[in-house]
Amino acid sequence: MAETDKDRFTSTKGAGPGRWAFKSFVRANAVPVMFLALCGLGILGSGKPPLFLLQEAVVRVARNSFTVLSLVIPVVAGLGLNFAIVLGAMAGQAGLIAVTAMGTSGIGGLIAAVAIALPLALMLGWMAGSIMNRAKGREMITGMILGFFMNGVYQLVFLFGIGTVIRLKNAALVLPQGVGLRNTVDLVTVKYALDNLLSLYAGFGYVPLATFAVVALLAWGVISLFKTKLGQDMRAVGQDMRVSEAAGINVDRTRNLAVVTSTVLAAIGQIIFLQNIGTLNTYDSHGQIGTFAIAALLVGGATISKATVGQALLGTFLFHLLFIVSPYAGQNLLGSAQIGEYFRVFVAYAIIAVSLALHSLQRARMAVRR
Secondary structure, X not given: OHXXXXXXXXXXXXXXXXXXXXXXXXXXXXXXXXXXXXXXXXXXXXXXXXXXXXXXXXXXXXXXXHHHHOOHHHHHOOOOOOOOHHHHHHHHHHHHHHHHHHOOOHXXXXXXXXXXXXXXXXXXXXXXXXXXXXOOOOHHHHHHHHHHHHHHHHHHHHHHHEOOOEOOOOHHHEOOOOOOEOOEEEOOOOOOOOOOOOOEEOOOOEEOHHHHHHHHHHHHHHHHHOOOHHHHXXXXXXXXXXXXXXXXXXXXXXXXXXHHHHHHHHHHHHHHHHHHHOEEEOOOOOOOHHHHHHHHHHHOOXXXXXXXXHHHHHHHHHHHHHHHHHHHHHHHHHOOHHHHHHHHHHHHHHHHHHHHHHHHXXXXXXXXXX
């Protein structure tokens, strides 16, 4: 009997490290694990075929990944969650509006939209970075307020500037009274310009290989950036600005470059997103871009002070998979798809709120230890 007890103890002891490793993994990746479970329940409750859900997920991941990846650099550089990417989204929309007004179509029109958006995004990114350098420690709320402010400027330009200061030859884009851009702009000239450049039928639907290639190029670029001197400087600044400054790093310049890069990438990301949608809601398409992109990044396991390319891509997949299944699950289980809509909006804001609360708690603990 004693030998049996000893064997049982030895068996339990041997299983201990494995259990501990599993618990540690779950704790370290609590948010992705929770969302994976929610997605699993949503898939079961939706009643939709897996291939249909996979096709929808592929489309959403392709059109949203670029924007989510644009958030990684500011997080690593210590600027937190860059709510100011909405400025880049506005620049991207301005490029698309200009291309639509000119009638430029196809991939050439998409490239022209990027070319028009880039100088605007550079200017807005430099402005945002300069302001954030004057508000160290409060970058996230500063970026949010900057987004509200620039939204007012955007509305002024396109609601009152079009038809008065800015004359468009394409009268179909202007409101009947001759002043202001229409609420909805049909992007027929550039719709699917990138998606259809190279696509593959994979049994469950078409996979936009060209779009995924652009996303992969950006992912490789971000990873490569952090291996360079500038990338190492960004990491150092994100860890400790005082030590970085003492080591001879130009902290303000490094932070500014991170914001400018993020804003430019967000402009391109918004163009990729809208060419897939095919329609521009002139005064609202940029409204939730920051919130949903940040929520997707956090779902992947990122925090306010740490983010990776893998977390951005995983979060994009999980977040948008939940977005797909929740209305169907709400309709199938409760008879109302609107309940699913409410749930996914609640999740988007809740994950940001919880992350901010955890970050504040972490900073308070660190301050006590010091």
